[in-house]
Amino acid sequence: MSHISLDGQWTLTSPQHSHIHTTCTLPGDVHSALINAELLPQPYYGCNETLIQWVGESEWLLTREFTVDKNLLDATAVDLNLSFVDTMASIYVNGTQVLSCSNMFRCYQVDILPYLQQGTNHISIALARNDIEAQRRADRLPFAVPWAVGNNQIPHMNTLRKTQCHAGWDWGICLLSTGIYNSLTLTPVYSTRLQHVRTQQTWLANGDCDVTLTIDCDILAEQTTQILEINFDKQVHTIAIDAAVKGPQTITITVTVTEPQRWWPAGYGDQPLYPLTVTLNNHTITKKLGLRELTLDTQVDAIGSAMTFVVNGHPITAKGANWIPLDALPSRQTPERYRQLLEDAVAANMNMIRVWGGGMYEHDIFYELCDELGLLVWQDLMFACALYPSTPEFLADVELEIVDQVKRLADHPALALWCGDNEVIGAIGWYDESKHNREKYVVNYDRLNRMLQQVVEQYDPSRRFWASSPCNGELDFGDAWHDDNRGDMHFWDVWHSGKSFDAYHSVKPRFCSEFGYQSWPSLPTVKTFADDEDWNVTSPTFEQHQKNGRGNSIITEMFTRYFRFPVGFANMLYLSQVQQAIAIKTASEFWRAHKQHCRGILYWQLNDCWPVSSWSSIEYTGRWKQLHHHAKRFFAPVMATFIQQPQQPLCLHVVNDHHQSMPITGKVIKVDWQGNVLETWALDTQLAPDSSEILWQSDQQLTAIAAKQVFYHVRLTCADGSVTENDHYPCLFKHAQLQQPAITVEWHQDNDAIWLELDCDYPALFVEPQLECQGRFSDSSFTLLPSHISGYKQRIYYKGECNLETLKQSLTLYHLRGSY
Ligand code: BMA
Numbered sequence: 001m002s003h004i005s006l007d008g009q010w011t012l013t014s015p016q017h018s019h020i021h022t023t024c025t026l027p028g029d030v031h032s033a034l035i036n037a038e039l040l041p042q043p044y045y046g047c048n049e050t051l052i053q054w055v056g057e058s059e060w061l062l063t064r065e066f067t068v069d070k071n072l073l074d075a076t077a078v079d080l081n082l083s084f085v086d087t088m089a090s091i092y093v094n095g096t097q098v099l100s101c102s103n104m105f106r107c108y109q110v111d112i113l114p115y116l117q118q119g120t121n122h123i124s125i126a127l128a129r130n131d132i133e134a135q136r137r138a139d140r141l142p143f144a145v146p147w148a149v150g151n152n153q154i155p156h157m158n159t160l161r162k163t164q165c166h167a168g169w170d171w172g173i174c175l176l177s178t179g180i181y182n183s184l185t186l187t188p189v190y191s192t193r194l195q196h197v198r199t200q201q202t203w204l205a206n207g208d209c210d211v212t213l214t215i216d217c218d219i220l221a222e223q224t225t226q227i228l229e230i231n232f233d234k235q236v237h238t239i240a241i242d243a244a245v246k247g248p249q250t251i252t253i254t255v256t257v258t259e260p261q262r263w264w265p266a267g268y269g270d271q272p273l274y275p276l277t278v279t280l281n282n283h284t285i286t287k288k289l290g291l292r293e294l295t296l297d298t299q300v301d302a303i304g305s306a307m308t309f310v311v312n313g314h315p316i317t318a319k320g321a322n323w324i325p326l327d328a329l330p331s332r333q334t335p336e337r338y339r340q341l342l343e344d345a346v347a348a349n350m351n352m353i354r355v356w357g358g359g360m361y362e363h364d365i366f367y368e369l370c371d372e373l374g375l376l377v378w379q380d381l382m383f384a385c386a387l388y389p390s391t392p393e394f395l396a397d398v399e400l401e402i403v404d405q406v407k408r409l410a411d412h413p414a415l416a417l418w419c420g421d422n423e424v425i426g427a428i429g430w431y432d433e434s435k436h437n438r439e440k441y442v443v444n445y446d447r448l449n450r451m452l453q454q455v456v457e458q459y460d461p462s463r464r465f466w467a468s469s470p471c472n473g474e475l476d477f478g479d480a481w482h483d484d485n486r487g488d489m490h491f492w493d494v495w496h497s498g499k500s501f502d503a504y505h506s507v508k509p510r511f512c513s514e515f516g517y518q519s520w521p522s523l524p525t526v527k528t529f530a531d532d533e534d535w536n537v538t539s540p541t542f543e544q545h546q547k548n549g550r551g552n553s554i555i556t557e558m559f560t561r562y563f564r565f566p567v568g569f570a571n572m573l574y575l576s577q578v579q580q581a582i583a584i585k586t587a588s589e590f591w592r593a594h595k596q597h598c599r600g601i602l603y604w605q606l607n608d609c610w611p612v613s614s615w616s617s618i619e620y621t622g623r624w625k626q627l628h629h630h631a632k633r634f635f636a637p638v639m640a641t642f643i644q645q646p647q648q649p650l651c652l653h654v655v656n657d658h659h660q661s662m663p664i665t666g667k668v669i670k671v672d673w674q675g676n677v678l679e680t681w682a683l684d685t686q687l688a689p690d691s692s693e694i695l696w697q698s699d700q701q702l703t704a705i706a707a708k709q710v711f712y713h714v715r716l717t718c719a720d721g722s723v724t725e726n727d728h729y730p731c732l733f734k735h736a737q738l739q740q741p742a743i744t745v746e747w748h749q750d751n752d753a754i755w756l757e758l759d760c761d762y763p764a765l766f767v768e769p770q771l772e773c774q775g776r777f778s779d780s781s782f783t784l785l786p787s788h789i790s791g792y793k794q795r796i797y798y799k800g801e802c803n804l805e806t807l808k809q810s811l812t813l814y815h816l817r818g819s820y
Pocket of ligand 1 (some may be wrong): 169170171358384385422423490514516604
């Protein structure tokens, strides 16, 4: 007999709300159950967030029955397995408490056989109030430990091992969700429990790979022998376990993979995965292993010290974004949505995702998809933007959590790095208590951080532990927001400090693990949470959906620096996304061009967990913001960018991330806003492997008048057929003499394919064909040149399920000159 699932319908009640007696689907959360029962309004709509806080301020009880047949009672043990328990929970079986949970990140296992009876059994989960527990714990701390004021709406979340952004963040709704978010299972154990399998790779001089399996078993009842079966790389191995003595036993076996197919990050090669199964009696553990070597090079160099991931002996440029929880309502974190978002990341030429420390260690499906898609994972441990206790109880609890998570995740080839926290070193300097007593709080920090390091290194010696993000290096408590010589950097001078976009040119980070710029959601997404009377960026609903205090002012103020002020709400939304795309593009292209300095670019942030104004490149509804289309271009393996630095000639930098050389041909043109080509420079060369070179430069000093009348455009075609295009605008957009273009739109359909062909009389910038209906186009926010310049009409394909008629009615075309 294998697992028995306790997933499905449970009964939900609350001691404080006698009228509530409904069902709750587990895995799932209480809010979602109440929404389904029409006892709670949709939390994401309007200002409903303010109406639903009572849910987090209540206790909840989940109950159900299950049937046990006689056979099950013959087992040596029956394990109840629980994980993603959010958070303070007491579990009862037939009236007896069998488990008390207090850490959402633990994987709990408890033998409940002694409490089971043949026939009907009763299980209940009492969920206590997390806010009260947080306060209770804070009251008992030996000294104040500042919590994430400004982000959290509920105090002292830092004392609880629960997703920190559940209490709100500067992009996050405060729901204080509760529930159980992973499958609940009962596993009968016969004599010996198969506990855990861990693998380790050793690469041999001949290119083969030794995979050593460490298999933990627990002998519960003495037996003569037990047979373990291992299937790996088309080999079957059986091992007889001597089960004469009770207690834990560890078995190791090494399997040699000859001529292994190596696993690569996306863009650098394929992602072959080798299935592994280990079976003991009724219990099988399966894994998919990717065989690769991965190190982090932090050698001292002429600049400071490197921060370069090296995969299979090749340095790579990490390109990607930061990940926050998929949905603030955990019931909506479905495998389909994980797949969609991660596929969208790869579609934008990303190869790394950072799981940010204010969220959660993600569900298995996340890491399985990253393995499959070639997305390296920078894994923060779950601490963010606050200080944390270092009391013995807190450390002991966290230690168990880290052991559970490292054991769960260490065999994923995508996992690249364990990082101790998000911005906790920095946070020592943010709060009054710690600012004025720095030594005490640095020691307090290090007590926790050192324990994290020791546990990670013990359970996963194959990977690097990095103390914090950002961090300048080992035991370095300096300012990694401004030091670009070593370590990883969070560069927020543009968004939070209000500098202009050219401030991105003032630093060359070794690895920028955060930098971001907000935009508003697109109109179709706004319609999902705001009535038309709230279609205004300062309406109550819109302000409820902006969690960064100065956010709307920053966006609007930046409009005035670069653009002519947009007309109407829809154009405001559109322009905010143009602006965001320009910000992140400016930084990413500059840092990629300085490849000798910079080997990692992860912008803040990939996704949204509810519909909100934020730094994301993909909206909650799944719509790609303009930034995501730009990311696809600025993260492409071969990328051309114009860089203009003060008192320097305009330079065209071309970056090649391939580990092979790449022949390219194409041209740079100088065009005026009437669509006349004034000059052309042909380019035809071979890019060196893993390089960044200046292929063209202009010494022309444009007069102030000429700068408003022209722009430069480059289009290069690589030998593999890929194309990179880019522009340079010599003056601010608000000064440029853009002409109002007439854009023609033709729809085409052939079998299943639907596409648009666009042409124009005058050049059009940031052209966004926006659909009200589902789906998207293959490209957006592009420069449209008249076909007499480019030689073709711009063709973009529709990706989605709608038919041609629906599409025709649902298209709105935005472009920069049309916004004012
Ligand atoms: C970063 C993150 C988040 C935050 C973001 C935007 O530093 O770590 O805490 O949401 O900035 O302010």
